[in-house]
Amino acid sequence: MNLTHSCRRVAELLSQRLDEPLGFVDSLRLRVHLTMCSNCRNVEQQLAGIEALSARLLSSGLADGDDSGQATSA
Amino acid sequence: MTILERHPPDGAIPPATPGRVTAAPPLEAQLPELRRRLLRHARLAVHDHGLAEDLVQDTLIAVLEQQDKRRGDASLLTWATAILKHKVADWYRSPTRRRMVQFRADDESVDDAIDALYDADGAYVDPVPAWQQPENRTEQRQMMTILDRCVTFLPQQTGRVFLMREWLGFETSEISQRLGLSAENCRTILHRARMALRDCMQRDWIGAKAST
Numbered sequence: 001m002n003l004t005h006s007c008r009r010v011a012e013l014l015s016q017r018l019d020e021p022l023g024f025v026d027s028l029r030l031r032v033h034l035t036m037c038s039n040c041r042n043v044e045q046q047l048a049g050i051e052a053l054s055a056r057l058l059s060s061g062l063a064d065g066d067d068s069g070q071a072t073s074a
Numbered sequence: 075m076t077i078l079e080r081h082p083p084d085g086a087i088p089p090a091t092p093g094r095v096t097a098a099p100p101l102e103a104q105l106p107e108l109r110r111r112l113l114r115h116a117r118l119a120v121h122d123h124g125l126a127e128d129l130v131q132d133t134l135i136a137v138l139e140q141q142d143k144r145r146g147d148a149s150l151l152t153w154a155t156a157i158l159k160h161k162v163a164d165w166y167r168s169p170t171r172r173r174m175v176q177f178r179a180d181d182e183s184v185d186d187a188i189d190a191l192y193d194a195d196g197a198y199v200d201p202v203p204a205w206q207q208p209e210n211r212t213e214q215r216q217m218m219t220i221l222d223r224c225v226t227f228l229p230q231q232t233g234r235v236f237l238m239r240e241w242l243g244f245e246t247s248e249i250s251q252r253l254g255l256s257a258e259n260c261r262t263i264l265h266r267a268r269m270a271l272r273d274c275m276q277r278d279w280i281g282a283k284a285s286t
Contacts, residue, residue: 006196015265019239019246039202043272046205050271051240053221058115058241059159060152 004033010040014047101141104150109134111151112158114226119162119237121230129165133158163242166252184229184270191269205280217279224274228267235260236267 005013005026013022013030022030034041112133116126136157137150144153165171193199208214228236235253238244244252250260 006192007198008192008196011269012261012265015268016261018268019261019264039198042202042204046202046272046275047268049205050221050268050275053218054225054236054240054271057218057221057225058237059155060149 004029004036007033007037007040007043010034010037011043011047014040014044018047018051101138101150105134105137108137108151108154112154115155115241116158116162118226118233119241120165121234125165129158129161132161136161159242163244166238166242166244184232184266187273188266188269203276203280205275206283217275220279220282221271221275224271224278227274228270232263232267232270235263239264 010030010033013026016022017030021027034044109130112130113126116129117123120126120129133154137154140157144150148156191198191200208217225233225236235249235255238249238252239246246257246260246264249255250257253260255263
């Protein structure tokens with residue numbers, strides 16, 4: 001058994017973690033992998049950024065501050 | 075459509091109602107643009123144009139009826155988007171809604187793009203660069219605009235599941251239930267959506283920035 005997951009599996013778990021709590025073992029292996037792998041840390045940061053930005057984007061309709069009430073292309 | 079027919083032609087925006095402190099044009103003048111934006115949003119979330127039109131129409135009626143309840147600090151679009159969100163969520167939760175399970179092959183191109191990231195051992199073929207945070211408000215808005223476009227590029231079914239999660243705020247268990255998906259399938263689709271957005275942002279935001 002591999003001590004840690006592959007990067008591919010880590011990406012799946014990073015995504016899953018945004019939706020539901022991970023099990024103890026997956027969570028532990030994820031943490032171990034992240035400490036050793038800068039690629040996956042960057043993916044973690046990117047997915048988190050996309051998550052935060054998406055939430056803002058989807059709740060505001062479009063880019064923030066772009067709703068001054070001017071019907072530019074009605 | 076009846077609402078829009080009452081809207082004056084372009085350029086003939088009526089004077090603001092006396093007593094309104096806001097400088098924004100009157101609500102009715104903003105409806106066509108608002109409708110366009112809401113429709114775009116609704117289509118991403120339901121993928122049935124007729125249904126999207128109906129939900130947006132209901133939303134616009136609610137906007138007109140409840141405009142007094144709108145808090146001053148929420149933009150019209152944000153407020154209307156929140157109303158639309160409830161209407162879309164209600165539709166997904168309505169018992170009469172027919173179950174729709176049509177995950178089509180169009181989603182596979184995304185899988186290919188994900189496959190291409192990894193070697194046979196599941197390690198990244200190319201180093202994953204760190205993304206710089208946007209430096210100022212202009213960059214932040216550019217980033218939002220690009221993400222907006224990336225979301226519309228998602229394959230239909232993938233995009234719909236993503237919006238159910240990230241916009242409607244459904245738990246994955248509820249998405250699975252409403253769409254008749256397995257939990258594993260739902261997880262895979264959400265992961266695919268996020269990786270596709272990552273790929274799109276890498277190309278159109280980070281990549282474009284690097285080349286300027």
